[in-house]
Amino acid sequence: MDKPIPLSQKIYLMGINPEKGGISSRSYTAMDYVLLGTLFMELYLEKKISFDEKRIIVRTTSSDNQLHRFLLQKMSKAKSPRKIGTWINKLYFSLKQIREEVQSGLVNQHLIKMETRRFLFFKWKTPVATNKQYLFKLERKIENDIFKGSSAEEDLIFLSFIEPAGILHRLFSDRKKRKQAKQQLKKLLLENRVSGAVADAITASQAIAASVAVSVAATSAVTS
Template sequence: METLIPLAQKLYLLGIHPEKGGIVYQSGTAMDYVIVGGLLMEMYLNKNIKFDNKRIVLLSDKSDNEAHRFMLQKMSKAKGPRRISSWINKFYYSLNYIRGEVRDGLVSKRLIKIEDKRFLIFKWKKPFATNKQVLYKLVDEVKESIMRGTSDEESLILLSFIQPAGLLPRLFPDRQERKKARARLKEMMVGNRVSTAVADAISASQAVAASVAISAAAASTSA
């Protein structure tokens, strides 16, 4: 029986290096924001939320998904609709829990394993793909959807995250193919307002985070 993989889990799986493990370099911290965005789109598809003028409107806080419930409960405490980028930044501070839920979902499906790593005082969890056949199949499906086009809503939503997640170099190592893929994605995203709004919010959040990091590094250097 085919394994059903939710959107956020697909994005995380696509970011794992098939041989070395870990998230591919090009995705880096971008994957953290994309996981949050992927979960938001899952809740949109489940009709827990809707998007109105780049703001999130809560429709229902009921869900069987632990990560969804965690996020929906926080949304239910807000006084009113907030901008997508505001929620993405807010959930970023709960990323350890949110990312853990996404990873655990893939582990329970036996698609990845997690190894605890340590270097000096630093500790982290490194994912490895354990079912590479599923991973390679997913890669092929995404590449085909990009190059041949698709009208399926869920597929279009997934594709809208490919560039914000930094996954184009992973999917298309050849520069010319990557250029064509980027152009195809741009064509398909025209009119896809909901997922494009989320992707734009992710890009904006990444830019703010990068600016803060640069400012902090500069302050540290001049001190």
């Protein structure tokens, strides 16, 4: 499959453990919030929304994408434009539905399957990558974009979410190479900045995802 997939599906696919399935431990806590951030960026790239003084302006509620329509209609009901961080918090109770829609999109493209797993009396569905060739091709592109650079706006937006999504550790298991990748990524994003409004929106999404990950980690440390 050579057809590009949306940012949200791409970031979710990269968060899956390619061998065992399931979202990797470093991506798990922040993934839902990162998904929301990438979905807002999809809407921006498709000119469905714009950003004005860190607030989202809905340009149209029309879309062929069911998930996009859901988000656009939610935001259009607000009396005045709200900040991206506000919307991410307000959509907290829709995170499961949003995640399932992203999963469904990947299943329909035969990139993942939802596998039933059991432990004692518990049963749940977990994502498993089914098109390893596509996954590894995507991994190589990300590594190439980090070390050789890319000036494409969509690539830069996607790369901005790699670290908040906890994907660097999966891509670069070697600590030394991971450190180099992190430095190169930081340099790339500084030298090829997206517009100020988009950068603010990305920063807001990253900050919420990071705060959730830290909060969960702190809670786990206290209760363990």
